Structures are given as C-alpha cells and as structure tokens.
Amino acid sequence: MRSLQQQEFPPVDPRGGGLPTGFACIYKNAYRQGKGGISPTVAANPSTGPRWGHAGRPLPGHAQGVKTMKKILLLAGDFVEDYEVMVPFQMLQMVGYEVHAVCPGKKPGDTVKTAIHDFEGDQTYTEKRGHNFVINYDFDKVNTADYAGLVVPGGRAPEYLRLNPRLLEIVREFNAAEKPIAAVCHGPQILVSAGILKNCTCTAYPAVKPDVVDAGATWADTNETFTNAVVDGNLVTAPAWPAHPAWIAAFIKLLGGKISV
Secondary structure (H helix, E strand, O other): OOOEEEEEOOOOOHHHOOOOOOHHHHHHHHHHOOOOOOOOEEEOOOOOOOOEOOOOOEOOOOOOOOOOOOEEEEEOOOOEEHHHHHHHHHHHHHOOOEEEEEOOOOOOOOEEEEEEEEOOOOOOOEEEEEEEEEOOOOHHHOOHHHOOEEEEOOEOHHHHHOOOHHHHHHHHHHHHOOOOEEEEOOOHHHHHHHOOOOOOEEOOOHHHHHHHHHOOOEEOOOOOOOOEEEEEOOEEEEOOHHHHHHHHHHHHHHOOOEEEO
C-alpha cells in the first residue's frame, strides 16, 4: 500500500522574484568556505568518502576514504530550470550524498545551459537565461543499481529528455526497484513518458496537469505559493522551486536520512 502525504513549509511568495539570480553560486562558495551560519546536525548515511564539489573535485576538508557514500542520480539537460537543478545538487551533497548529474549526449566536464523560470504576475512563468551547469558523470555509464534515488528537475529539459529511450528505461528501473524518485515542476513529464504514474497521486507545475491525469494519476492541487510537496510511496513531487524545502526534506526522509538541528 502506498502512503500518501502532503508536506508544506512556510510560504515563500514566488511572485516577488524569489532568490537573487546569483544565490546558487553564492551559496556554493559559502559552503566551500564553511560559512553561511548553517549549523544543523545531519545524518544521511555518509561514509568516509569525499564530498564532491560542482566541478567533480573533493570539497576542502573531505579527503577520499576507502568507502563510498550513498549516490543520487540527477537527470539534467539544456535549459533545465536553474534553481531546480542547482539547489538539490548542492543540498544533497551538503547532507552527505554523492550526486551524479548526467545528460544524454554529454560527458563529464560538459555543461548544460539553465533557464530561470519565475512567477511575476503573468498568466504563466517567465523565462530568462541562467547559469552553465557542469555535468559530472557519464550518462552512458549509469547503472541504476549503484544509486539510492533519482532526482528529475523541471524547466525546458524534460520536453526533449523524454524522447531518449535509455533515460526512460532508467526511470522505470528506479521505480521497479521502489527507490525514491523526486520530480519537480515539469519533471513529471518524464515520469508520464516512462509510464510510471498510473494509480499514483502527484503534483507538478499546473500546466502539466493534463499529462499527469491522462497518464492515470490522481492530481494533487498546489497551494497558492507553490510550496507544497506530495509523497506517494517512493514518489515525491512538487510544483516548482519554491517547494524545495518541502520536497528535499521528504526525499531525504525516503532515502533513510535524518535531519536534526
């Protein structure tokens, strides 16, 4: 039986522009320098292995050991949403996971362009050019047995990534193994094409609702500020980047991690 729950965090008004454009890079640098005033105690089943930086280099103070950490696979592509790829990539590393960001047709060291989707009072989101995001693992070498969970960001990328047969096979393999899968915003488009949403309850960016319903899923409404996440079995979904606190916390819980302050 699937257990269903919705999680919400204090609202962040997405129409106010949200985080400044350079937040992801600023936070990354602050973390590397041990700054930022963040002092939670986090246990996410890390080991003595290194914590890796965005360019695939060990972070200062984390020497390589003989064991490896739990690994997370993250699916990226050109014009993936900026916050939806950078924030989980960094946050999951922060709590002790090794995150492999992959893209079909790209090799480690290649980049994908990101898009910033914002909510500024129009009938749909606005889109601006974001950062270059570095791919740090080879898509062709992915073995789903090596990973504890899967993250599927939104943005433009899911529109074309779902055309890749191997990528859809990867999603199906995670689901068949009942490993945690997190999809945000337009990310569920990939889950629809993989055919794993039948009889599930989930959410997404509202424009994706027809696809989700047509795939046989039950639609869960978003709240006014897009800060809610929905958990159904091994699946965590969220409507957009304002829901990062809710869905990342829920995803880590499904992975067996524990966060305490």
